[in-house]
Amino acid sequence: LCDRLRFTVVICCGAFLLVTGLIVSSFMPTLPPMFITYGLVIGVGISMSFIPAIGGVGQWFQKHRGLAVGVAVSGSGVGNFALPPIAQVIIGRLGWRQAMRILAAFVSLVIGAAFIIRRRVPVQRVWGLGGVYKTKPFILLFLSGIFGGYGYLIPFVHIVPYARDRGIDSVSASFLLSIMGAASTVGRILLGLLADKWGRLNV
Numbered sequence: 001l002c003d004r005l006r007f008t009v010v011i012c013c014g015a016f017l018l019v020t021g022l023i024v025s026s027f028m029p030t031l032p033p034m035f036i037t038y039g040l041v042i043g044v045g046i047s048m049s050f051i052p053a054i055g056g057v058g059q060w061f062q063k064h065r066g067l068a069v070g071v072a073v074s075g076s077g078v079g080n081f082a083l084p085p086i087a088q089v090i091i092g093r094l095g096w097r098q099a100m101r102i103l104a105a106f107v108s109l110v111i112g113a114a115f116i117i118r119r120r121v122p123v124q125r126v127w128g129l130g131g132v133y134k135t136k137p138f139i140l141l142f143l144s145g146i147f148g149g150y151g152y153l154i155p156f157v158h159i160v161p162y163a164r165d166r167g168i169d170s171v172s173a174s175f176l177l178s179i180m181g182a183a184s185t186v187g188r189i190l191l192g193l194l195a196d197k198w199g200r201l202n203v
Contacts, residue, residue: 007052014048015111017041022104026097050076063196070192077188080156080181088174156180 001010021041028034054072061068090099133139156177163173 001048001052007056010052011049012111014045014050014052015107017045018049019045019104019108021045022100022107026100026104066192066195067189068192070189070195074185074188077181077183077185080184081178082181084160084174084177084181085171088171092170 018041021037025034025037025042028037054069057072058065058069087099087103090102094102159176159180160170160173163176164170
């Protein structure tokens with residue numbers, strides 16, 4: 001999509017899906033519909049917002065591209081550090097439905113940042129629509145993303161309920177996500193530095 005549309009268009013469409021998914025999910029009476037509204041709609045929205053933003057940053061750097069991208073992706077780690085305790089307090093006082101609506105409002109406020117992203121190099125369509133999907137590097141990258149996601153994301157989902165089952169209160173348990181977010185922030189920046197030094201494929 002970014003090869004055919006502006007970064008801003010893709011990111012704004014992703015943010016719209018993200019906000020819509022959060023609001024609609026907050027009204028769902030049962031869990032099964034949320035597999036669509038939360039799992040699918042929000043998942044696609046996050047992908048459309050996150051990937052173009054990172055791709056846009058990499059175009060502007062040559063010598064320290066790994067560090068620049070590392071700093072850019074560390075933003076999600078900062079979010080994971082700051083938001084869980086805040087969200088837990090909101091959930092405790094207002095309920096999870098209202099917390100999702102407040103988060104949707106926050107996303108809609110920060111979407112203006114998408115308009116500062118500019119493309120530096122012209123679009124280069126080396127492959128056709130189906131060509132890139134058949135290459136070995138893409139297939140390996142795709143599979144690594146799938147299996148790596150299990151190891152990375154599952155702890156984020158289960159660590160707070162596990163801590164609560166062990167007798168830790170909800171707010172304190174949410175700080176475990178903050179610790180993971182802080183470690184993620186440092187790790188992303190450090191890996192960016194190492195990528196510039198040792199090579200991206202080596203890292």
